[in-house]
Amino acid sequence: xxxxxxxxxxxxxxxxxxxxxxxxxxxxxxxxxxxxxxxxxxxxxxxxxxxxxxxxxxxxxxxxxxxxxxxxxxxxxxxxxxxxxxxxxxxxxxxxxxxxxxxxxxxxxxxxxxxxxxxxxxxxxxxxxxxxxxxxxxxxxxxxxxxxxxxxxxxxxxxxxxxxxxxxxxxxxxxxxxxxxxxxxxxxxxxxxxxxxxxxxxxxxxxxxxxxxxxxxxxxxxxxxxxxxxxxxxxxxxxxxxxxxxxxxxxxxxxxxxxxxxxxxxxxxxxxxxxxxxxxxxxxxxxxxxxxxxxxxxxxxxxxxxxxxxxxxxxxxxxxxxxxxxxxxxxxxxxxxxxxxxxxxxxxxxxxxxxxxxxxxxxxxxxxxxxxxxxxxxxxxxxxxx
Amino acid sequence: xxxxxxxxxxxxxxxxxxxxxxxxxxxxxxxxxxxxxxxxxxxxxxxxxxxxxxxxxxxxxxxxxxxxxxxxxxxxxxxxxxxxxxxxxxxxxxxxxxxxxxxxxxxxxxxxxxxxxxxxxxxxxxxxxxxxxxxxxxxxxxxxxxxxxxxxxxxxxxxxxxxxxxxxxxxxxxxxxxxxxxxxxxxxxxxxxxxxxxxxxxxxxxxxxxxxxxxxxxxxxxxxxxxxxxxxxxxxxxxxxxxxxxxxxxxxxxxxxxxxxxxxxxxxxxxxxxxxxxxxxxxxxxxxxxxxxxxxxxxxxxxxxxxxxxxxxxxxxxxxxxxxxxxxxxxxxxxxxxxxxxxxxxxxxxxxxxxxxxxxxxxxxxxxxxxxxxxxxxxxxxxxxx
Numbered sequence: 001x002x003x004x005x006x007x008x009x010x011x012x013x014x015x016x017x018x019x020x021x022x023x024x025x026x027x028x029x030x031x032x033x034x035x036x037x038x039x040x041x042x043x044x045x046x047x048x049x050x051x052x053x054x055x056x057x058x059x060x061x062x063x064x065x066x067x068x069x070x071x072x073x074x075x076x077x078x079x080x081x082x083x084x085x086x087x088x089x090x091x092x093x094x095x096x097x098x099x100x101x102x103x104x105x106x107x108x109x110x111x112x113x114x115x116x117x118x119x120x121x122x123x124x125x126x127x128x129x130x131x132x133x134x135x136x137x138x139x140x141x142x143x144x145x146x147x148x149x150x151x152x153x154x155x156x157x158x159x160x161x162x163x164x165x166x167x168x169x170x171x172x173x174x175x176x177x178x179x180x181x182x183x184x185x186x187x188x189x190x191x192x193x194x195x196x197x198x199x200x201x202x203x204x205x206x207x208x209x210x211x212x213x214x215x216x217x218x219x220x221x222x223x224x225x226x227x228x229x230x231x232x233x234x235x236x237x238x239x240x241x242x243x244x245x246x247x248x249x250x251x252x253x254x255x256x257x258x259x260x261x262x263x264x265x266x267x268x269x270x271x272x273x274x275x276x277x278x279x280x281x282x283x284x285x286x287x288x289x290x291x292x293x294x295x296x297x298x299x300x301x302x303x304x305x306x307x308x309x310x311x312x313x314x315x316x317x318x319x320x321x322x323x324x325x326x327x328x329x330x331x332x333x334x335x336x337x338x339x340x341x342x343x344x345x346x347x348x349x350x351x352x353x354x355x356x357x358x359x360x361x362x363x364x365x366x367x368x369x370x371x372x373x374x375x376x377x378x379x380x381x382x383x384x385x386x
Numbered sequence: 387x388x389x390x391x392x393x394x395x396x397x398x399x400x401x402x403x404x405x406x407x408x409x410x411x412x413x414x415x416x417x418x419x420x421x422x423x424x425x426x427x428x429x430x431x432x433x434x435x436x437x438x439x440x441x442x443x444x445x446x447x448x449x450x451x452x453x454x455x456x457x458x459x460x461x462x463x464x465x466x467x468x469x470x471x472x473x474x475x476x477x478x479x480x481x482x483x484x485x486x487x488x489x490x491x492x493x494x495x496x497x498x499x500x501x502x503x504x505x506x507x508x509x510x511x512x513x514x515x516x517x518x519x520x521x522x523x524x525x526x527x528x529x530x531x532x533x534x535x536x537x538x539x540x541x542x543x544x545x546x547x548x549x550x551x552x553x554x555x556x557x558x559x560x561x562x563x564x565x566x567x568x569x570x571x572x573x574x575x576x577x578x579x580x581x582x583x584x585x586x587x588x589x590x591x592x593x594x595x596x597x598x599x600x601x602x603x604x605x606x607x608x609x610x611x612x613x614x615x616x617x618x619x620x621x622x623x624x625x626x627x628x629x630x631x632x633x634x635x636x637x638x639x640x641x642x643x644x645x646x647x648x649x650x651x652x653x654x655x656x657x658x659x660x661x662x663x664x665x666x667x668x669x670x671x672x673x674x675x676x677x678x679x680x681x682x683x684x685x686x687x688x689x690x691x692x693x694x695x696x697x698x699x700x701x702x703x704x705x706x707x708x709x710x711x712x713x714x715x716x717x718x719x720x721x722x723x724x725x726x727x728x729x730x731x732x733x734x735x736x737x738x739x740x741x742x743x744x745x746x747x748x749x750x751x752x753x754x755x756x757x758x759x760x761x762x763x764x765x766x767x768x769x770x771x772x
Contacts, residue, residue, distance in 0.1 A: 044433065
């Protein structure tokens with residue numbers, strides 16, 4: 001019937017794949033998903049989900065057979081498997097070489113340094129003693145103490161794989177994973193920002209407005225687009241940085257550069273992500289073109305859509321699972337209280353602290369939007385009764 | 387997993403059911419669809435489509451078994467079958483009694499008259515002679531001629547089932563269908579408007595901004611939201627009319643009142659529709675809450691969302707099938723020419739004159755939006771080369 005419309009395969013059945021489906025429906029593009037089971041978030045809403053093991057190269061290869069292009073819901077597919085897909089002639093976007101910078105924090109730091117992008121001082125180490133030796137070179141903090149940030153170079157997400165450690169008593173947990181450890185100076189930052197770019201294979205790229213990301217214990221809980229009070233020149237610097245990194249690394253699709261805005265007003269790169277990302281969920285309701293639509297356009301090498309904001313501010317607040325079993329029961333209150341609340345549900349089982357959805361609110365009064373967003377998230381989590 | 391979230395069944399697998407899926411995904415509500423085949427527009431994007439015959443009451447009853455509430459993609463399910471569904475205890479929204487007003491133009495005209503709503507002068511007839519007798523009572527038009535509009539009371543859509551006939555030589559085709567025929571005076575109108583309301587079972591209702599609908603040969607080709615230059619009091623009158631009709635008839639879900647704005651500035655009811663409708667497709671990109679989301683909220687008896695426009699104007703232009711086979715091939719040009727163009731594709735086989743998608747554009751300059759929308763639609767249809 002629609003033989004000229006392509007099929008995009010998404011490896012991973014989480015909420016990011018799920019949120020690509022509305023964009024795919026609008027464009028008329030067929031989405032397929034490789035999921036661990038039929039009840040995964042994306043498999044619930046994308047027909048004919050392929051159930052398979054994304055750690056198994058045979059499953060990956062079989063899945064890719066039916067797709068014109070393959071993209072990802074996360075960055076955890078093993079580089080050897082990506083290579084096997086590429087060698088079998090499948091089109092993988094982003095490609096293996098680009099993805100490596102989101103998979104391995106050591107590779108990322110070395111590349112950022114080579115590009116002249118501001119990094120925290122850092123070193124890649126194999127033992128706590130090596131980390132302690134690096135820490136001794138750091139200037140003491142105001143208190144006279146020294147601390148360091150330890151990160152497993154591979155496998156971390158949502159605050160997992162990151163430790164803040166006393167420099168004189170290096171934590172041992174990061175070394176238990178058996179992968180190199182990145183040891184970094186703690187950055188004295190005012191707030192966290194994110195610059196999101198989307199790039200297509202032929203090199204077109206767009207940059208979304210720079211946002212503020214509010215993280216608690218390493219988990220992004222709130223995003224404010226645009227970042228309030230951000231100086232125009234700093235915003236432009238952040239957008240250029242994301243576009244530069246996307247071009248240099250050869251990213252196809254969404255690239256997120258998580259940034260620290262230091263107390264001195266400088267920008268320092270924290271992390272990279274190469275997939276639709278929590279820091280741009282606001283774009284579903286707040287931008288002319290959502291990150292999900294632009295990710296699909298990019299992996300299909302279609303012209304990218306306008307990333308402009310549609311309102312002065314959009315606030316996104318994540319809903320975390322709490323004590324409530326019956327989340328649907330909260331809708332009567334939430335939707336009646338706030339007819340402009342945009343709910344995005346992931347269809348996941350509720351577990352305390354798990355991201356189970358998010359809400360977006362657009363408008364001009366950022367304090368009002370934040371209050372309404374947090375009310376909804378707290379109510380869903382069962383933190384407040386009314 | 388999501389045991390507290392309900393299942394909404396949609397009878398009919400066309401583009402209206404398809405466009406409910408993004409809204410259902412966001413709300414976390416599960417959509418099921420009864421479609422004629424797996425390649426129907428909605429069945430492509432909604433998992434586990436039930437293939438069945440919506441004219442077969444057994445298929446309808448079996449489909450409804452798995453649903454918490456059943457709604458519709460069109461108004462053509464036979465009233466006897468709706469009754470069977472209701473008698474079997476299934477929740478049907480809108481219900482049989484309300485739907486009858488969208489299924490039978492004679493019933494609709496009688497009810498509008500009883501409600502004191504302005505109708506064209508009309509009569510329900512069984513023969514051409516009876517239509518001619520009605521026509522003789524009408525005042526002659528400016529030219530001295532008399533003409534009448536003939537409509538089959540049941541089964542028409544998109545201009546089908548409607549004839550303009552010379553009063554002295556009544557067309558015979560309308561009588562061939564074997565259903566009563568509605569004969570009406572032609573309305574001398576300036577333009578066509580549509581007032582869209584959404585009503586929930588507990589009686590909450592919202593009214594969308596009143597739009598102008600541009601129809602050619604009975605097919606809606608363009609919608610401008612809000613209707614340019616519409617007097618505020620007329621807009622309020624139209625919204626009140628839609629809300630009144632929805633409440634009096636007991637509509638649940640979307641109600642569309644298609645209106646003539648007469649050359650004297652009065653409003654006259656043309657048709658009713660009781661489902662998401664072409665005249666509110668603009669709301670996907672132009673309103674805080676789309677008609678599809680509000681339809682789902684209504685049939686689930688959830689609080690309704692804000693129907694406000696997000697921009698001064700949103701223009702929707704339908705894309706009709708033309709000579710082009712490879713519609714996807716138009717995307718490179720269309721999306722590059724207009725990064726803010728919002729494409730909505732239906733996944734239907736291209737046939738000349740068939741609605742295969744639409745585009746939305748939001749902004750402040752209605753002439754600019756219309757030019758861009760028509761460019762896209764004409765390019766898709768193959769009317770223009772560049």
